[in-house]
Each structure stands twice: as C-alpha cells, then as structure tokens.
Amino acid sequence: MNAAIEYWPFGVYVGAVVVVIAGKLLASHFLGERHRERVTGEAYESGILPTGTGRLRFSIKFFLIAILFVIFDLELVFIFAWAVAIHELGWPGFWGLMVFMGILTVGLIYEWRMGSLDWIPRRPANKRSRPSTLSSKPEPTR
Amino acid sequence: MNWMFYIVAAITLIATVRVITHPNVVYALLYFVVSLLSVALIFYMIGAPFVAALEVIIYAGAILVLFLFVIMMLNFREEHETHWLRKRIWAGPGVLCAALLAVTIAFIAQGPMVSGFYRTIEPSEVGNALFGPYLIAVQLAALLLLSGLVGSSHLRRHERGSLLRKPEGGDSQ
Numbered sequence: 001m002n003a004a005i006e007y008w009p010f011g012v013y014v015g016a017v018v019v020v021i022a023g024k025l026l027a028s029h030f031l032g033e034r035h036r037e038r039v040t041g042e043a044y045e046s047g048i049l050p051t052g053t054g055r056l057r058f059s060i061k062f063f064l065i066a067i068l069f070v071i072f073d074l075e076l077v078f079i080f081a082w083a084v085a086i087h088e089l090g091w092p093g094f095w096g097l098m099v100f101m102g103i104l105t106v107g108l109i110y111e112w113r114m115g116s117l118d119w120i121p122r123r124p125a126n127k128r129s130r131p132s133t134l135s136s137k138p139e140p141t142r
Numbered sequence: 143m144n145w146m147f148y149i150v151a152a153i154t155l156i157a158t159v160r161v162i163t164h165p166n167v168v169y170a171l172l173y174f175v176v177s178l179l180s181v182a183l184i185f186y187m188i189g190a191p192f193v194a195a196l197e198v199i200i201y202a203g204a205i206l207v208l209f210l211f212v213i214m215m216l217n218f219r220e221e222h223e224t225h226w227l228r229k230r231i232w233a234g235p236g237v238l239c240a241a242l243l244a245v246t247i248a249f250i251a252q253g254p255m256v257s258g259f260y261r262t263i264e265p266s267e268v269g270n271a272l273f274g275p276y277l278i279a280v281q282l283a284a285l286l287l288l289s290g291l292v293g294s295s296h297l298r299r300h301e302r303g304s305l306l307r308k309p310e311g312g313d314s315q
Contacts, residue, residue, distance in 0.1 A: 063211045066211045067208065067290070067297075073199070073200065074287060077196055077200065081268050081269040084265045085268075089273050100280055103287075104287055104288060107291035111294075
C-alpha cells in the first residue's frame, strides 16, 4: 500500500473532481427554476423556430475533417515519442523526425492545393462572384 | 497480478462479444469503448504504459470519432435521445467500466511491479527504439499516413479550379 500513500495528491484531485461535478449538478438541481411554458422546449428561445426533422444528410466534409484529425493525431504521437527521448536521440533522431514531418507536410500541401481544406467550394470561373486567386484564371486546355 | 489480468481479459471478451452481437450500433459502440479501455489496461498491466496511453488516445479517442461520424451519416432511423438514456442501455457498459476502474485502482495500489519477468517500458525507450533502429518503419508509417491524406482528399467532390481536372461540372449543392 506504499504507492497508495505516495500518490495521495492524485486521490485528493479525484475527490475534488467528484465534489465539484456533484456540487454543480446538485446546485443547478436545487437552484434552477422549473417552469413549463409554451416555448420552453424550443431549442432557441426567442429565436427562429426549427422546422423539419433533425435527420439530415450530413456532408461528407465532416467525415473528411475527422479523418484529417486522426491522421495528424497519429503524427503527433510520433512527435511525442521523439520528444520524450530527445536527448538520447540527438541530431540523427532530429533529422529522422524532419523527414517524417516533411513527408506529411507534402500531404498537407496536397490537401491544401486540392481544396480539401476549403469548407465552401471555390466558385466556378464563369460566375465572377469574387475574384478568386486560383479559380478565376483561365484554365489551359489539355 | 494474475487474477487482475483474468478479470480484465474477461471484461474485454464480454465487451467485444457484445460489440459483435448487439443489434444497435450506438450501444455496440459503447461496448467498443469498454473493450478498448480494457485492452489499454492490459497493456498497462504488462508494463507498457505508453502503448496503453496511445490505445486510449488514438483508438478510444480518435478512431471512435470516425465510427460516430459514420453513424451520424448513415443512421436515419427515427430515434430520440430519451430512448438512449434508459437504464437497460447504459447498465452493461457502466458495470464493466466500474469493474475496470476497480481493477485499475487495485493495480496501482499494490505498487510497482517487482516480479522481474515484466519490466516497465518507459516512453523514452519507445522513442529511442522508434527513431533509432526502427527509423525506416517510422518513415514507412509517414508514407502510410500520406496515402491516407491523399485518399481522404478524394472523398469529396471537386469543383473546377482545384488541381483535379474535371469536365464541366458546376456545383449543385
């Protein structure tokens, strides 16, 4: 049981977390007002009334964001593994990491130039709504 | 030490079987989280805390987001959140998680391992191995991630103006 005594600040921390969360929930339970009016159940009080169902078709772009998050999360894991051993690895490890990050930076530049990072699609050239840097150029025919 | 391992392994098996057999994906996902957490605890018990942390961060954190997104996009059944909060739903994963927490506390309370058979691998040792003798594997992993990046960028439609040449498309969103 030595470790349990050694890590007592962690136990205090966990206890504090439980007390704070339970306190918040209990306080809002006893202090919060409860009333049932005509628009209490609305999502946005005094806002625009939501219409239709919530079962929308979501754009695939959301999934794209999630995939990008996972990929760069994994990159971060490798960087972390390098960072905790930075003194033993020295310069060879540094250049190894630079090559690793360089490969992924190439992928990031590819994503960027492909327009995958744009939330709104770029305007087609014939609409002339805004002078875009890339799309308003006349495209060479191939 | 041994009885703890068997408890966690049993929790892993139960949770994984429920992932496969549960008819509803959202509840299967709950059991999936429990399964990943117990695998992480097994890694931690055999002396690999770094891998255990990665299991929680990558799988239970990031990969699970992908599953959630798939459910969000493909699940069109008429359901309400109040149906998801019934006790029957969260009782199973809750009990398994509580058992995992109990085993974790018991394992930490018994102190560091002195068995000699298992040795705790520090994260810095993992980094030394990765960026030392296994540097090629790291670069191959980078190429794998790069292919993932490139593949994901082709998931969405591309309009004119991007690098991808398309015939006359126009946006019709």
